[in-house]
Amino acid sequence: MSVSLTLAGRKEAAAPPRRARRRLPKGWIAPLVILVAWEILARAGVFKPNLMPGPTDVGGELLYLFERGRLFDHMGMTLWRVGGGFLAGVAAATLFGALTGYSRTTRELLDPTIQALKAVPSLAWVPLFILWFGIFEASKVALIAVGVFFPVYLSLMSGIQDVDRKLVEVGEVLGLGRFEIVWRILVPATLPSYLVGLRAGLALGWMFVIAAELMGASKGLGFLMFDGQMTGRPAQIIAALILFAVLGKLTDAALTLAARPLLAWQDSFGTMTERADAAR
Amino acid sequence: MLHVERLTRRFPNGVVALDGIDLSVGEGEIVSVLGTSGCGKSTLLRLLMGLDAPSAGRVTVDGVPVTGPVPSVGVIFQEPRLMPWLSVADNVRFGIAKLDRTEREARLAEALELVGLTEFADAYPRELSGGMAQRVAIARALVRRPSILLLDEPFSALDNFTRIALQDHLLRIWAAQRITMVFVTHDIEEALTLGDRVIVMRGSPGRIHREILPGPRPRLRNTLAFHTLKDEVATALNLFEDAGGI
Known part of the structure; x- marks a missing residue:
């Protein structure tokens, strides 16, 4: 009994230092260093407080918004707009990308037009959309959808065209019908490049939501920034910037995480380093 | 079982890859199709697979013309x-x-x-x-x-040891199931080890040049008879002339 006790005691004693040795993920080092340096410089008066407040002031601003219940209102509104625009853009891009990628005829019919539309800088649609859809939500969602559309469309179309002809032949000699070849070969083979397109589209969605909200909104992170500029409160602008970064990163991570089980088979340099990280 | 009648394949650019090929493969037979690269042997196999359409002539499996992939025909590609x-x-x-x-x-x-x-x-x-x-x-x-197996240089990308092991493996499967096989290869030893008949093709335009019967199995790769056969096949392929009369 005494033996087991000492053994148990030893185990417990051995555990804590091991946990303490667990290192900080590398990605956190740079932002922490910047935060500390920023705070020191702000307190030392190197930065003018009316232009560049320190991290604690920005934190105070976030807390203030949170306490008044406004924080999640603004975030929710912006998320809603990005989400709506993203879904609409992805739906249209998936339809057209699949059609032009799969069939040469539709590609020759539609792709030149779509490429021409792509040449229009997306923000140039703003006046037309406001005229068409009004100044409220519909025009904002439409603008975001346009931003999301092109990267998703392009990566899906080229993804389908790049599928190895040899795999399609395997489907043919194994007696698969047209629909089965699409569903069992083209779809899984295209997923990796489709996901790249989705991530690029999401990033553009976040870019365009700012443009949309700076255009005129009474709510949302873009509005917070505009409001901060008009009322001379840089802490509010920086707080909104940080929230944009957090939401953008979180939604991107969610997308990648959701797709991971579908892409576990990939044999590429990226997955090699990922597996090495997992083994570490 | 598998019949090829006056099969011709002319590509749109004018190249005649196959010119009037006649070939009959009986049930349970292994036919090796041997040729240097560009002799049309892969084109022939793609026509047998139903992945390509001939310019003239036809392929039939059990009397039925091949117009696309046939369920009773199995295919093994190079990769x-x-x-x-x-x-x-x-x-x-x-x-x-x-x-x-x-x-x-x-x-x-x-x-x-x-x-x-x-x-x-x-x-x-x-x-x-x-x-x-x-x-x-x-x-x-x-x-x-499948009742017929079409193999398009299936072991050519493998190392020598693995290739020989897989050839033996294929022969064991054949001994057990007696599947009819058409085995396309550019490896003389492989063609002689596997085939009941070796069809030697020559290119531009692709035609059957000769047919060689390697004799009874098993074919031991280290016998004099096997080496004599190899020489005969190499001559049929025109290899010595191409090598500049060495």
Whole structure:
């Protein structure tokens, strides 16, 4: 009994230092260093407080918004707009990308037009959309959808065209019908490049939501920034910037995480380093 | 069983890849088609697979003209061509999805056993060696119980040891199931080891030049008779003349 006790005691004693040795993920080092340096410089008066407040002031601003219940209102509104625009853009891009990628005829019919539309800088649609859809939500969602559309469309179309002809032949000699070849070969083979397109589209969605909200909104992170500029409160602008970064990163991570089980088979340099990280 | 009549394939650019090929393959026979690269042997096989259409002539399987892939014909390509997102078992199941579950699983187990990959059923293609991947491709073809197997230089990308092991493996499968095979290769030894008949093709335009009968099995690669055969085939391929009279 005494033996087991000492053994148990030893185990417990051995555990804590091991946990303490667990290192900080590398990605956190740079932002922490910047935060500390920023705070020191702000307190030392190197930065003018009316232009560049320190991290604690920005934190105070976030807390203030949170306490008044406004924080999640603004975030929710912006998320809603990005989400709506993203879904609409992805739906249209998936339809057209699949059609032009799969069939040469539709590609020759539609792709030149779509490429021409792509040449229009997306923000140039703003006046037309406001005229068409009004100044409220519909025009904002439409603008975001346009931003999301092109990267998703392009990566899906080229993804389908790049599928190895040899795999399609395997489907043919194994007696698969047209629909089965699409569903069992083209779809899984295209997923990796489709996901790249989705991530690029999401990033553009976040870019365009700012443009949309700076255009005129009474709510949302873009509005917070505009409001901060008009009322001379840089802490509010920086707080909104940080929230944009957090939401953008979180939604991107969610997308990648959701797709991971579908892409576990990939044999590429990226997955090699990922597996090495997992083994570490 | 498999008949080829005056088969011609002219490509749009004017190249005549095949010119009036006649060939008959009997049940349970292994026919090696041997030729240097560009002699049209792969074009011939693609026509047999139903992946390409002839300019003239026709291919029939059991009397029925081939106009597309035929269910009773199994195909093994030069590369394994496995679906990288599917496990070994799912790759083998790929062509038998329509069978009911019990039958499907029984055939899967049998096919994996036959190629010796039962333990790798859950592995993914990226984890397999070249020889293992090609064995999965063989299992994927056999699991459909084909009566004819078409092989397009299936072992040419493998190292020598693996190639010889897989040739023996294929012969054992043939001895057990007597599947009719057309085996396209550019390797003289391989053609002589496997084929009941060796069809020697020459290119531009692709024609059958000669037919060689290697004699009874087993064919031991280190006998004098085998070497004499190799010389005969090499002469038929015009190799010595091409080498500048060495």
